[in-house]
Amino acid sequence: MDVGNTAFILISAAMVFFMTPGLAFFYGGLGRRKNVISTMMMSVTPIAIAIIMWVVIGYSLSFSGQGKFFGNLNHLFLNGVSETTSHLGNKISDMTFSSFQMMFSIITLAIIIGAVVGRIRFTPLLIFMPLWLLLVYYPLAHMVWGGGLLAKLGALDFAGGDVVHISSGVTGLILAVVVGKRKDYGRIDYRPHNVPFVLLGTAILAFGWLGFNAGSALSADSSATHAFMTTMLSAASGMLSWILIEKKLHAKPSLVGSSTGLVAGLVAITPGAGYVSIASSLLIGFLVSPVCYFAISVLKQKLDYDDALDAFGCHGVGGIFGGLATSVFTTPGLTSESGNFGLLYGSTHLLTAILIGILLTIIWTGVSSFIIIKAISYFMPLRVSQKEEALGLDDSEHKETAYPTFMGMDS
Numbered sequence: 001m002d003v004g005n006t007a008f009i010l011i012s013a014a015m016v017f018f019m020t021p022g023l024a025f026f027y028g029g030l031g032r033r034k035n036v037i038s039t040m041m042m043s044v045t046p047i048a049i050a051i052i053m054w055v056v057i058g059y060s061l062s063f064s065g066q067g068k069f070f071g072n073l074n075h076l077f078l079n080g081v082s083e084t085t086s087h088l089g090n091k092i093s094d095m096t097f098s099s100f101q102m103m104f105s106i107i108t109l110a111i112i113i114g115a116v117v118g119r120i121r122f123t124p125l126l127i128f129m130p131l132w133l134l135l136v137y138y139p140l141a142h143m144v145w146g147g148g149l150l151a152k153l154g155a156l157d158f159a160g161g162d163v164v165h166i167s168s169g170v171t172g173l174i175l176a177v178v179v180g181k182r183k184d185y186g187r188i189d190y191r192p193h194n195v196p197f198v199l200l201g202t203a204i205l206a207f208g209w210l211g212f213n214a215g216s217a218l219s220a221d222s223s224a225t226h227a228f229m230t231t232m233l234s235a236a237s238g239m240l241s242w243i244l245i246e247k248k249l250h251a252k253p254s255l256v257g258s259s260t261g262l263v264a265g266l267v268a269i270t271p272g273a274g275y276v277s278i279a280s281s282l283l284i285g286f287l288v289s290p291v292c293y294f295a296i297s298v299l300k301q302k303l304d305y306d307d308a309l310d311a312f313g314c315h316g317v318g319g320i321f322g323g324l325a326t327s328v329f330t331t332p333g334l335t336s337e338s339g340n341f342g343l344l345y346g347s348t349h350l351l352t353a354i355l356i357g358i359l360l361t362i363i364w365t366g367v368s369s370f371i372i373i374k375a376i377s378y379f380m381p382l383r384v385s386q387k388e389e390a391l392g393l394d395d396s397e398h399k400e401t402a403y404p405t406f407m408g409m410d411s
Helices: 003-030 033-063 094-115 122-145 149-153 161-179 195-217 222-250 255-272 278-303 311-329 349-377 386-391 393-398
Strands: none
Touching (some): 003 094, 094 122, 094 161, 094 311, 122 161, 122 349, 122 393, 149 349, 161 255, 195 222, 195 255, 222 255, 386 393
16 A cells, blocks of 8 residues: 555544544533533543444444445454555555544534533433444445445535535434423523634634545545645635625624634535535635525524534535535536536536435434434433533533633523
C-alpha cells in the first residue's frame, strides 16, 4: 500500500475524531450553563460506544458481503481485515479504511443528542446508541458505501449526506418529539450560555471537516484537493449568507448565527464535495443558509417541536438540501460512473437515485429510531423529573458542575 495515501487517510481520520470534542464545545456553548456538563458528556460518550461497536460488528455489517441492506459477519472483531492490502479496491489497506470510517460513526451519534439536551436522562440514551448503530447507521453505511442498494442505484454520497447528516437529523427530530419539550419551552427565551465555546467548537468542527470530506477521496490525489476547496468555499459562503440574513432581518448579525451558517455550509457540501464544481460549491453554501434559517426560525415554531440545538434544522434539512444540490450540480468529469451526473448537465438518473436515497434514509431512520426509543421507554423513563430539570442535569445526572461558584437555577 502507498505510504503517502496511508498517512493522509490516518491524519484525516484523526481530524474527524477531533470533530466530536469540537461538537461538545459547540453544543455545550449553545446550551444552558446548568446543563453544560450533561451536554458535553452526551456528546463525547459516542467515542466509547461507537469505537467498540465498530470493531466488534460495525465494520463487518457495513463493508462486508453483497447484501442490499446489510453486510455479513465475516469480519467480527476486524477478523481478516488486512493491514497491508485492500480487498475493496482502495489505494489504502482495509484496516486504514476501517479506521477512517470508524470516526464517521462517532460524530454521527454525537450530532443526534443536540435535539434532546436539557431533559433526557443519560441511561436511556446510553442504551439507545448501540441499538441505533446496529439498526440505522450500519445498514445505511452498507447501502450507500458498502455496495448495497443505494450504491447499486447510483445514489452518490461523497462523505455522508445520507449516512451522517440526514440520519442524525431525522433521528434527533424523532427523539425530540418522543421525549417531549423542555418544561419552559415557548415561555422563556433560551440563550447560549457561552458564545466563545460555540466559536471554539465551530473552529474545531471546520478543521475536522476538511479531513471528513477531503479524506473521503480515500487517497491523496486531485479528488481530495477538490473536496478540500469545495468544502471551505461552501463553509465560507454559508457563513456569509447567514450574516447577510441576520443583517437584513435583525440589523445585528450574531457570532452564533455566523457559526451556524458556517456549519450549514459544511453540511450541505458534504454529499457532493468531490463531485460538484468550485463555482457550484459557492452557490450551495450561499443557498443552504436561508433554507436552514427557515427551518430553525419558522418551521420549528409552526410544527411546535423542541429540537433544542437544531440538530434537525441544521443537519437534517441541510443534508437533504445538500443531497438535492448534488443531484443538480454533479459534474460529468468528476464522477467515475458514465451517465451518472447532475440535472444541470442533462441527466435525470442521479436526481432519481438521490431522491430514492433521501426518502429511504428518512423512512428507515425515522421508523427505526421511533421503535428503539419507544421500546426503551417501556422499561425506564426517558426524561428527568421537573425538579431535576429545573436544577440542571449536570447535578442530577452527573453530580458535577462546570462553574463551582454558580448556585441555583438560570433561565
